[in-house]
Amino acid sequence: MPAQPFTSPVEDSVPRVDNKVAVGENLDFQRKWWKFERAIWFFFFLILIADVLGAFGRGWLSKARQSDSAKTLTLDYEHIARASTPSIMTFNFGPNAIHDGHIQVYVSDSLVKPLGAQRISPQPAVSALGNGGITYTFDATQLPATVQIALEPSFPGRHYFRVQVVGGQPIEANIFVVP
Amino acid sequence: MPTILHAIAGYFVLLLIVRVLKRRAGSQMTLFEFVIVFLMGGIIILSTVGNDRSVTNCTCAVIAVALLHRSIAWAKSKSPTLGAIIDGTPLVVIKHGEQQPEIVTGMKLRQEDLEAAGRSAGANKIEDIDYAILERNGRISVIPKEN
Numbered sequence: 001m002p003a004q005p006f007t008s009p010v011e012d013s014v015p016r017v018d019n020k021v022a023v024g025e026n027l028d029f030q031r032k033w034w035k036f037e038r039a040i041w042f043f044f045f046l047i048l049i050a051d052v053l054g055a056f057g058r059g060w061l062s063k064a065r066q067s068d069s070a071k072t073l074t075l076d077y078e079h080i081a082r083a084s085t086p087s088i089m090t091f092n093f094g095p096n097a098i099h100d101g102h103i104q105v106y107v108s109d110s111l112v113k114p115l116g117a118q119r120i121s122p123q124p125a126v127s128a129l130g131n132g133g134i135t136y137t138f139d140a141t142q143l144p145a146t147v148q149i150a151l152e153p154s155f156p157g158r159h160y161f162r163v164q165v166v167g168g169q170p171i172e173a174n175i176f177v178v179p
Numbered sequence: 180m181p182t183i184l185h186a187i188a189g190y191f192v193l194l195l196i197v198r199v200l201k202r203r204a205g206s207q208m209t210l211f212e213f214v215i216v217f218l219m220g221g222i223i224i225l226s227t228v229g230n231d232r233s234v235t236n237c238t239c240a241v242i243a244v245a246l247l248h249r250s251i252a253w254a255k256s257k258s259p260t261l262g263a264i265i266d267g268t269p270l271v272v273i274k275h276g277e278q279q280p281e282i283v284t285g286m287k288l289r290q291e292d293l294e295a296a297g298r299s300a301g302a303n304k305i306e307d308i309d310y311a312i313l314e315r316n317g318r319i320s321v322i323p324k325e326n
Contacts, residue, residue, distance in 0.1 A: 017271050021310050021322065026268040029260075033267070034285050037199050084229060179188075 056178050057082040068169035072097050073105070075163060081177050083156050086118070091147040093140075097165050103140045104166035105147065108133040111161045115175060116152040135166065153177040182228060186240040189223040190247050198265065201287050266315045273311035276324065286313060296321050 054061035064079035077089040124136035164170035300321035
């Protein structure tokens with residue numbers, strides 16, 4: 001049996017201009033797109049402003065400070081941090097922090113694991129595991145005294161942590177890590 | 180896994196930004212466009228592969244982008260609306276020798292680009308052009324008047 005010839009007409013579905021030139025112009029869509037473009041560029045501008053101010057970390061809005069009620073420990077840190085980007089948490093010790101020539105600080109595990117504590121400066125004399133975290137012991141003579149921990153969070157999200165000078169009130173806070 | 184997610188996110192971020200940049204009339208890349216392409220590509224690759232620069236990781240990222248690109252190309256062929264969103268729509272810039280101010284202004288076209296497109300089609304003046312169409316790839320197609 002011979003093959004049937006192809007007889008379906010070729011239909012031109014592309015809209016024509018002046019019923020003459022098949023262009024496929026969609027001016028209504030383009031007008032909507034121009035409106036979208038204006039909105040998106042304004043949105044991009046807002047993102048840059050927010051970034052400069054630190055809404056995504058590493059700026060004025062991202063800095064935070066917390067103290068316990070007795071001011072034994074004051075914590076400076078970034079409550080908005082960026083994944084895989086270093087940020088510094090500073091422990092400023094106040095009166096009553098030094099006992100027998102030592103300062104003992106407890107940090108929860110979350111500061112070490114999800115928030116990625118990379119290094120601690122100065123190095124503690126003793127590190128002791130337990131109670132869901134690590135207790136660092138530093139040799140200390142007199143105030144002012146500060147310790148810095150370099151954080152480098154691995155994953156985005158909100159991460160809670162707890163720190164305290166042993167014998168003092170705990171400071172509980174969270175760090176929001178943006179991708 | 181994070182690399183694949185980063186690659187997908189990077190693809191869509193770049194797609195959006197390149198899409199909302201105006202089409203370059205004449206579709207020829209100038210040094211200005213080269214700067215944009217290389218700088219944006221270089222920046223986005225940093226977050227895509229992160230610290231893992233292994234062949235495995237980079238290969239997975241490339242495969243993810245290729246698969247995504249192919250899927251979007253398939254979706255565009257099925258949906259004209261998606262095609263218009265991603266590639267834009269052709270626009271008539273000149274009709275019967277008259278510029279269309281809404282298109283020229285909206286697409287930020289320059290008079291020099293229109294005249295250059297006309298010359299390449301043998302039309303010495305804008306008035307000699309019957310239709311000029313700004314194509315989706317940024318090229319301007321010119322149909323001169325018959326006489």
